[in-house]
Amino acid sequence: MPAATLHVNGLSSGYGRTVIVEDVSFSVPAGQRMAIIGRNGMGKTTLLSTLMGLTTHHAGTIAVEGAGVEKLSASRRAYAGLGYVPQTRDIFRTLTVEENLVSGLKGRAKTNLDEAYHLFPRLRERRRNLGWQLSGGEQQMLSTARALLGKPSVLLLDEPLEGLAPVICQELMAAFTExxxxxxxxxxxxxxxxxxxxxxxxxxxxxxxxxxVWSGQSEALSSEPHLIDKFMGVAGVH
Ligand SMILES: Nc1ncnc2c1ncn2[C@@H]1O[C@H](COP(=O)(O)OP(=O)(O)OP(=O)(O)O)[C@@H](O)[C@H]1O
Ligand SMILES: [Mg+2]
Known part of the structure; x- marks a missing residue:
């Protein structure tokens, strides 16, 4: 499956009756890279998990390459092309690294595990270890590698760099860009x-x-320090 367009229109969602995400609309053309930023607790994770079908959907549409997915279960959304690396790394703690990776293959041949091991040699070294025996950073790699093995046409990444060494962060961002x-x-x-x-x-x-509250090109935001300050507060001064 090649990269797909993502269209979100009038999306509202939350947890039970509590509404967190309100009237969100945006589009990402196929093969484009979009970032979501904002301070803690502003609804970024809720938005991604809503796209994946893991919250209470209140209103709005979500289309992957023109096909509405907002009524589908999470697993059916995965087969429709959505891949998700949640902020809470959802690896199987009692399965080995390799078993975790196989679960992400979605029917592709096991030889494709090499893609994951190529990106994260550390996972090859630890492939017989159980999920719970991994360090935080290794769990992070496993979660990301498993999502990539499913060859998603739209990939949702929730702070995938958290806990990873700077050199690995750079490699990973380069791999995503590629x-x-x-x-x-x-x-x-x-x-x-x-x-x-x-x-x-x-x-x-x-x-x-x-x-x-704001959307546009990265370059436009970069050149507006007052906007960065307004939206990100102290956290923006990186
Ligand atoms: N499972 C849940 N049940 C009820 N409320 C929740 C739940 N998860 C998050 N919330 C609430 O939803 C709001 C948005 O949280 P969310 O995790 O989406 O923010 P975020 O922007 O991802 O924050 P962070 O940068 O800290 O990850 C917060 O007020 C939070 O308390
Ligand atoms: Mg979050």
């Missing part, structure tokens, strides 16, 4: 580090209290 440029994957990245977010993404959404 996937998008090759037309393999459209990427929506939630990232706290503003510099990283702006360097990676072509377009940016700023979230505040569940709403999009």
């Amino acid at each position: 996937l998008a440029k090759a037309g393999t994957t459209t990427i929506l990245l939630v990232e706290q580090n503003l510099k990283t977010a702006l360097a990676f993404a072509e377009e940016v959404l700023v979230m505040e209290r569940g709403r999009i």
Whole structure:
């Protein structure tokens, strides 16, 4: 499956009756990189998990390459092309690294595990270890590698760099950029580090209290320090 367009229109969602994400609309063209930024608790994670079908959907549409997915279960959304690396790394703690990776293959041949081991040699070394025996950074690699093995046409990444060594962060961001440029994957990245977010993404959404309060090109935001200060506060001074 090649990279797909993502269209979100009038999306509202939350937890039970509580509404967190309110009237969110945006589009990401196929193969583009978009970042979502905003202070803690502003609804970034809720938005991504809503796209994946893991919250209470209140209103609005979500289309992957024109096909509405907002009524599908999370697993069916995965088969429709959505890949997700949640902020809470959802690896199987009692399975080995390799078993975790196999679960992400979605029917592709086991020889493809090499893609994951190539990106994260550390996972090859630890492939017989159980999920719970991994360090935080290794769990992070496993979660990301498993999502990539499913060859998602739209990849949702919730702070995928958290806990990883700087050199691995750079490699990973380069790998994500490559996937998008090759037309393999459209990427929506939630990232706290503003510099990283702006360097990676072509377009940016700023979230505040569940709403999009600014959207535009990364370059435009980079050249507006007062906006960065307004939206990110002290956290923006990276
Ligand atoms: N499972 C949940 N049940 C009820 N409320 C929740 C739940 N998860 C998050 N919330 C609330 O939703 C709001 C948005 O949280 P969310 O995790 O989406 O923010 P975020 O922008 O990802 O923050 P952070 O930068 O800290 O990861 C917060 O007020 C939070 O308390
Ligand atoms: Mg979050």
